[in-house]
Amino acid sequence: xxxxxxxxxxxxxxxxxxxxxxxxxxxxxxxxxxxxxxxxxxxxxxxxxxxxxxxxxxxxxxxxxxxxxxxxxxxxxxxxxxxxxxxxxxxxxxxxxxxxxxxxxxxxxxxxxxxxxxxxxxxxxxxxxxxxxxxxxxxxxxxxxxxxxxxxxxxxxxxxxxxxxxxxxxxxxxxxxxxxxxxxxxxxxxxxxxxxxxxxxxxxxxxxxxxxxxxxxxxxxxxxxxxxxxxxxxxxxxxxxxxxxxxxxxxxxxxxxxxxxxxxxxxxxxxxxxxxxxxxxxxxxxxxxxxxxxxxx
Amino acid sequence: xxxxxxxxxxxxxxxxxxxxxxxxxxxxxxxxxxxxxxxxxxxxxxxxxxxxxxxxxxxxxxxxxxxxxxxxxxxxxxxxxxxxxxxxxxxxxxxxxxxxxxxxxxxxxxxxxxxxxxxxxxxxxxxxxxxxxxxxxxxxxxxxxxxxxxxxxxxxxxxxxxxxxxxxxxxxxxxxxxxxxxxxxxxxxxxxxxxxxxxxxxxxxxxxxxxxxxxxxxxxxxxxxxxxxxxxxxxxxxxxxxxxxxxxxxxxxxxxxxxxxxxxxxxxxx
Numbered sequence: 001x002x003x004x005x006x007x008x009x010x011x012x013x014x015x016x017x018x019x020x021x022x023x024x025x026x027x028x029x030x031x032x033x034x035x036x037x038x039x040x041x042x043x044x045x046x047x048x049x050x051x052x053x054x055x056x057x058x059x060x061x062x063x064x065x066x067x068x069x070x071x072x073x074x075x076x077x078x079x080x081x082x083x084x085x086x087x088x089x090x091x092x093x094x095x096x097x098x099x100x101x102x103x104x105x106x107x108x109x110x111x112x113x114x115x116x117x118x119x120x121x122x123x124x125x126x127x128x129x130x131x132x133x134x135x136x137x138x139x140x141x142x143x144x145x146x147x148x149x150x151x152x153x154x155x156x157x158x159x160x161x162x163x164x165x166x167x168x169x170x171x172x173x174x175x176x177x178x179x180x181x182x183x184x185x186x187x188x189x190x191x192x193x194x195x196x197x198x199x200x201x202x203x204x205x206x207x208x209x210x211x212x213x214x215x216x217x218x219x220x221x222x223x224x225x226x227x228x229x230x231x232x233x234x235x236x237x238x239x240x241x242x243x244x245x246x247x248x249x250x251x252x253x254x255x256x257x258x259x260x261x262x263x264x265x266x267x268x269x270x271x272x273x274x275x276x277x278x279x280x281x282x283x284x285x286x287x288x289x290x291x292x293x294x295x296x297x
Numbered sequence: 298x299x300x301x302x303x304x305x306x307x308x309x310x311x312x313x314x315x316x317x318x319x320x321x322x323x324x325x326x327x328x329x330x331x332x333x334x335x336x337x338x339x340x341x342x343x344x345x346x347x348x349x350x351x352x353x354x355x356x357x358x359x360x361x362x363x364x365x366x367x368x369x370x371x372x373x374x375x376x377x378x379x380x381x382x383x384x385x386x387x388x389x390x391x392x393x394x395x396x397x398x399x400x401x402x403x404x405x406x407x408x409x410x411x412x413x414x415x416x417x418x419x420x421x422x423x424x425x426x427x428x429x430x431x432x433x434x435x436x437x438x439x440x441x442x443x444x445x446x447x448x449x450x451x452x453x454x455x456x457x458x459x460x461x462x463x464x465x466x467x468x469x470x471x472x473x474x475x476x477x478x479x480x481x482x483x484x485x486x487x488x489x490x491x492x493x494x495x496x497x498x499x500x501x502x503x504x505x506x507x508x509x510x511x512x513x514x515x516x517x518x519x520x521x522x523x524x525x526x527x528x529x530x531x532x533x534x535x536x537x538x539x540x541x542x543x544x545x546x547x548x549x550x551x552x553x554x555x556x557x558x559x560x561x562x563x564x565x566x567x
Contacts, residue, residue: 017497021438021453024491028451187401194376194395195415195466205418209405292404293448 074260079267082260091244092268099230099245100272102158106165107226114170114222118177118215119203132178135171143168143225144232156239161230168229169222176218180211212288220281227273246272323389325477325509326352326375330384332534333370343534344370348384350528350537357503357510359524361517361554363562367535368513372479375511393477394466398485400455402447408458409434409443415466433461436502453491456483460502467508476508483512484519496522517555527554531561 056076062068063075074082086092120127121135143164150160184207192206208215234247242248246269253261331348334341344367352358360368373379374386376393394415402411409430416426434443437457447455460483467476484492500523503510514520520527521543529538538561541550 017494017501018438020494021498024494025451025454028453028491030449030451185401187397187399188403191395191397191401191403193378195462196392196418201418205414206403209403212405288405291446293446 071257071259074263078260079263082258082264083267086264095244095246095249096268096272098243099234099247102161102245103165103223103227103230106162106230107169107223109162110166110169110173110222110226111219113166114173114218115177117170118174118181118218121174122178122181128178135175135178138167138171139175142232143229144236147233147236150233151237156237156241158242160237161233161242164233165226165229169226172225173215173218173222176221177211177215180214180218181207183214184210213285213292213294216281216285216288220277220285223276223281224273227269227276231269323354324351325354325356325389326350326511327387327389328374328384331374331381331386332383333367333374333379334382345374345381346534346536348535348537352509352511354509355507357500357523357525358512359520359527360511360513360530361515361520361527361558362513362530362535363515363532363558366530366532368530369481371530371535372481372511372513375477375479388477392466393479394463396456396459396463396478396480396483398482400447400452400459402455402458402462404447407444407446408439408450411447411458412443412461412465415462429465430461433464434458436464436505437461437498451491452487453495456487456495457498459483460499464502464506464508476506478508478510478512480510480512482514485514485516492519499523517551517558521551521554529554529557529561531564 060076063073083092086095121132122128146164146167147160150163154160154163188210189202189206192202197205230245231247231250234242234245235251238248238251244252246265250262250265250269253259253265328348328350331345331350332343333345334343336342348371360366360371362368370379372395374381375388376395377388402408403414406414409427412430412433413426416429421429431440431443434440437460439454439457439461442450442454447458450458463478463480464476467478484495487495496519499510512520512523524543526540526542528540530536531538539557541554543550
């Protein structure tokens with residue numbers, strides 16, 4: 001198939017050129033310094049552990065000095081006992097499950113709603129000018145503000161809780177996806193078009209993977225918002241139909257003047273929030289960024 | 298307004314001339330009276346005017362011009378990304394593929410998967426496209442780096458992956474029409490040594506594959522080294538000033554083209 005073309009280079013030239021190329025490649029390839037895992041672990045695990053220990057020590061000292069009365073500040077040991085108590089009677093599992101299952105289910109619905117919404121806002125100018133400002137506005141509105149209205153509309157049911165969770169997380173996820181798409185270097189969709197990507201194929205092979213880091217950041221924030229909104233909703237909207245989640249457990253502790261239970265609830269809410277972040281979002285984000293050469297190794 | 302293209306063949310006495318015509322009888326690209334104007338009214342900008350250009354199958358053509366000569370517009374017309382305002386563009390080669398100044402690899406895909414992407418978009422099966430990507434990476438002397446991500450490669454290596462991907466795109470559709478490579482200053486962002494080596498590599502790959510190449514540059518030396526034919530474009534609007542066949546001219550060609558390019562540029566001094 002190749003037509004006979006004018007001879008421009010001698011046969012020996014190609015061999016030299018291959019060697020020159022190999023030399024250039026060897027010299028120019030970026031070097032990657034891999035940090036051993038134990039050093040990485042000691043760098044990322046040790047500081048927060050030390051900080052935690054310090055906080056507990058200070059807490060113990062403040063409690064032992066008896067500056068504040070016992071009903072305002074419990075001892076670390078009392079909170080620990082309270083925690084062991086709910087573990088022992090098994091109620092911790094139902095409390096955690098009630099809240100976490102709601103959060104996960106709510107977050108999943110939020111994803112289903114926010115992803116097409118974000119795509120629409122990013123790609124359709126009319127939609128963007130119509131609801132773009134609304135989306136960012138909703139992000140700054142604390143979703144707790146919706147609880148009173150939701151209680152009036154839906155009563156003390158799960159619908160109220162999900163409504164509040166969705167209003168908290170959908171704007172974040174959608175905004176994250178919009179930002180992710182906006183930050184795609186324009187050359188990539190152009191290359192995609194030249195390579196034959198049109199319409200849906202372009203979205204699947206170019207737009208969505210290119211927007212993934214921003215989308216993931218939006219999801220992470222969306223999760224934080226939905227967890228926060230869920231706790232707010234559970235604390236305010238407590239009723240027999242709603243079961244006892246972490247929020248209700250906190251509210252009960254407060255109602256019974258049981259400061260140890262309040263502390264243990266707050267700590268559990270914190271632990272679940274951080275846990276999901278560390279176990280789900282951090283590794284996911286790390287993987288996505290590392291594949292693109294965007295995160296430190 | 299669209300003109301109908303009529304192909305004209307002028308007969309020539311010399312046998313060598315005839316042989317050349319035979320080899321280039323199959324036209325890959327033909328532009329006749331092509332003009333492109335952006336916008337309307339007083340704000341209209343004419344990027345190209347009255348361009349007549351013929352590129353044969355397997356030919357290496359350099360478009361040379363200063364800024365504003367509409368070379369990117371011309372490539373976009375050839376790639377079918379834009380429509381001409383006047384005249385006709387006919388491309389008989391397989392789907393044209395593009396190479397840009399930046400490698401523009403998809404940062405989330407490995408080198409091999411980047412080369413596979415146009416084949417995947419054309420609906421080829423996994424096995425076939427893996428094999429093809431391996432072949433093409435070998436052709437640009439990058440065997441063994443298929444699993445690396447773009448950020449793990451040097452600039453020159455990335456540009457070669459981009460070349461392999463462009464070749465994959467140019468040959469992704471079935472059929473015996475050889476591919477058409479449109480190159481928009483692909484080596485402009487590289488350092489001098491890498492550029493020099495890659496120019497040699499491009500020639501080698503071109504000879505090995507028989508693709509048609511339309512190469513845009515503003516570097517006279519690069520144009521003379523690479524092309525069989527150099528076409529000088531004027532700026533604002535872009536028109537064909539002159540063209541040279543590199544084989545027929547001696548080493549003085551470089552000076553001559555540089556002189557004409559300078560004239561074109563000076564004519565724009567206020």
